[in-house]
Amino acid sequence: MLKLPIYxxxxxxxxxxxxxxxxxxPYLTEVFGNAASRNHPFGWAAEEAxxxxxxxxxxxxxxxxxxxxxxxxxxxxxxxGIKGVFEMYAQKGNHIITATTxxxxxxxxxxxxxxxxxRVTYLPVNSEGLISLEDLEAAMTPQTVLVTIMYGNxxxxxxxxxxxxAAIAHKHGALFMTDGTQAVGKIPxxxxxxxxxxxxxxxxxxxxPKGVGALYVRRKNPRVKVTAQMDGGGHERGMRxxxxxxxxxxxxxxxxxxxxxxxxxxxxxxxxxRDKLERELLTLxxxxxxxxxxHRLPHVTNISFKYVEGxxxxxxxxxxxxxxxxxxxxxxxxxxxxLKALGLSDDLAHSSLRFGLSRFTTEEQIDYAxxxxxxxVTKLREMSPLWEMFKEGIDLSKIEWAEH
Amino acid sequence: MAYSDKVIDHxxxxxxxxxxxxxxxxxxxxxxxxxxCGDVMRLQIEVDExxxxxxxxxxxxxxxxxxxxxxxxxxxxLKGKTVDEALAIDNMxxxxxxxxxxxxxxxxxxxxxxxKSAINDYRVxxxxxxxxxxxxxx
Numbered sequence: 001m002l003k004l005p006i007y008x009x010x011x012x013x014x015x016x017x018x019x020x021x022x023x024x025x026p027y028l029t030e031v032f033g034n035a036a037s038r039n040h041p042f043g044w045a046a047e048e049a050x051x052x053x054x055x056x057x058x059x060x061x062x063x064x065x066x067x068x069x070x071x072x073x074x075x076x077x078x079x080x081g082i083k084g085v086f087e088m089y090a091q092k093g094n095h096i097i098t099a100t101t102x103x104x105x106x107x108x109x110x111x112x113x114x115x116x117x118x119r120v121t122y123l124p125v126n127s128e129g130l131i132s133l134e135d136l137e138a139a140m141t142p143q144t145v146l147v148t149i150m151y152g153n154x155x156x157x158x159x160x161x162x163x164x165x166a167a168i169a170h171k172h173g174a175l176f177m178t179d180g181t182q183a184v185g186k187i188p189x190x191x192x193x194x195x196x197x198x199x200x201x202x203x204x205x206x207x208x209p210k211g212v213g214a215l216y217v218r219r220k221n222p223r224v225k226v227t228a229q230m231d232g233g234g235h236e237r238g239m240r241x242x243x244x245x246x247x248x249x250x251x252x253x254x255x256x257x258x259x260x261x262x263x264x265x266x267x268x269x270x271x272x273x274r275d276k277l278e279r280e281l282l283t284l285x286x287x288x289x290x291x292x293x294x295h296r297l298p299h300v301t302n303i304s305f306k307y308v309e310g311x312x313x314x315x316x317x318x319x320x321x322x323x324x325x326x327x328x329x330x331x332x333x334x335x336x337x338x339l340k341a342l343g344l345s346d347d348l349a350h351s352s353l354r355f356g357l358s359r360f361t362t363e364e365q366i367d368y369a370x371x372x373x374x375x376x377v378t379k380l381r382e383m384s385p386l387w388e389m390f391k392e393g394i395d396l397s398k399i400e401w402a403e404h
Numbered sequence: 405m406a407y408s409d410k411v412i413d414h415x416x417x418x419x420x421x422x423x424x425x426x427x428x429x430x431x432x433x434x435x436x437x438x439x440x441c442g443d444v445m446r447l448q449i450e451v452d453e454x455x456x457x458x459x460x461x462x463x464x465x466x467x468x469x470x471x472x473x474x475x476x477x478x479x480x481x482l483k484g485k486t487v488d489e490a491l492a493i494d495n496m497x498x499x500x501x502x503x504x505x506x507x508x509x510x511x512x513x514x515x516x517x518x519x520k521s522a523i524n525d526y527r528v529x530x531x532x533x534x535x536x537x538x539x540x541x542x
Contacts, residue, residue, distance in 0.1 A: 383418060
């Protein structure tokens with residue numbers, strides 16, 4: 001029997017893998033030491049667990065275990081990476097380049113940098129959600145200290161040309177940072193091959209626990225330093241003070257190990273399920289996939305259903321936990337800024353659903369989701385005056401709407 | 405957001421979805437809202453000209469559950485009312501009936517406007533003067 005509702009919002013967060021919980025359990029109970037306590041076995045045991053987790057993480061992204069700085073999650077990692085570089089490299093310049101489709105953890109941090117006197121360039125994206133390398137090249141200046149572009153987008157799954165971006169940043173003497181939150185654990189991310197200097201990521205997007213993330217900070221070629229954003233005991237090579245979240249870190253380590261071992265199989269299965277979902281939903285007229293269908297994460301699809309309103313659609317698909325581009329309130333009707341950056345009109349951006357699949361998503365669930373969404377879209381369109389006008393061949397853009 | 409049972413009921417079993425023949429002289433059509441704002445409501449009334457009574461009402465709405473429920477409820481209320489009685493329907497009555505939360509009051513305003521707009525269309529079609537803008541909502 002299929003259990004409802006079905007969770008398809010795995011870009012927001014993933015469930016904890018039971019194997020991760022199992023690995024964490026001893027560190028929530030008997031192995032409770034502070035990893036910074038160097039003078040007794042309780043501390044050593046905790047430190048040993050942390051060191052092991054560093055190795056597991058390093059193996060996944062191909063770095064040295066000493067290059068991992070533990071944080072509370074990707075938001076903190078993004079903050080530490082961007083603010084930390086801005087402060088550390090103030091002598092060199094004050095210019096940062098990012099993209100309009102970044103996560104708020106990056107965009108809002110950049111806004112903060114601007115208040116501090118920094119200059120930020122927000123690169124636009126094309127209809128597939130990809131930045132232009134020419135735009136990036138043109139935006140580089142001698143004052144550019146950091147280029148920060150996300151690996152895979154959280155709303156559309158679009159994967160940026162990371163290696164090319166890194167090469168351009170490096171050619172101009174800037175550091176390259178990426179928000180790897182959605183990509184790490186899902187697709188092969190290799191900080192050496194990709195040319196990544198700094199990378200933010202988190203456990204709870206890859207079947208690990210919430211409240212623990214990491215920042216990869218390159219130690220060689222070049223040696224990267226970031227100014228700590230939190231003062232305290234000088235933990236994590238002085239870059240992030242605070243008692244380590246040992247159970248969380250153990251969980252992140254285990255999640256990375258599982259991701260490394262199971263990524264290929266997960267990817268094959270999830271992309272097949274995603275493709276089925278997409279193929280079936282696209283049989284509905286006037287439905288469109290948002291973002292690149294060539295360069296994207298295997299477990300995500302974002303589909304707009306024209307002439308159906310997003311919040312009404314969300315209510316219609318109540319048996320599915322998905323996310324809508326719509327943030328419909330009477331005070332501010334704000335469609336997704338990411339979809340708008342791709343060039344979608346407000347109404348199309350409103351009527352989109354983001355499906356995020358996980359290791360735990362079954363074919364039975366996808367089959368149910370297909371039927372449920374089709375039914376809701378069809379029903380709402382029968383109720384939609386816009387659909388009726390479209391069917392009658394009326395050009396909706398020519399109508400003078402009584403706006404509210 | 406948690407919807408009230410009445411909103412859910414109207415959303416799941418909308419009353420009077422459909423289209424009346426707008427070319428008919430005794431049919432008034434109101435179309436309010438805009439696709440970019442996320443709400444478009446079309447409300448139609450059919451009037452018995454001898455009794456000035458609304459004999460039929462239909463709606464089609466592009467919008468959230470509260471917008472669909474507001475327009476569905478409006479059609480229920482319109483049927484059987486005289487045009488003058490229909491004009492007196494206040495959006496706050498819809499808010500109360502559906503227990504709309506404050507952020508969804510807009511949906512009830514839209515429904516009230518759709519009613520007025522439909523009546524206005526009927527009046528103009530039948531040589532009566534257009535209604536004055538009665539209420540400043542926005």
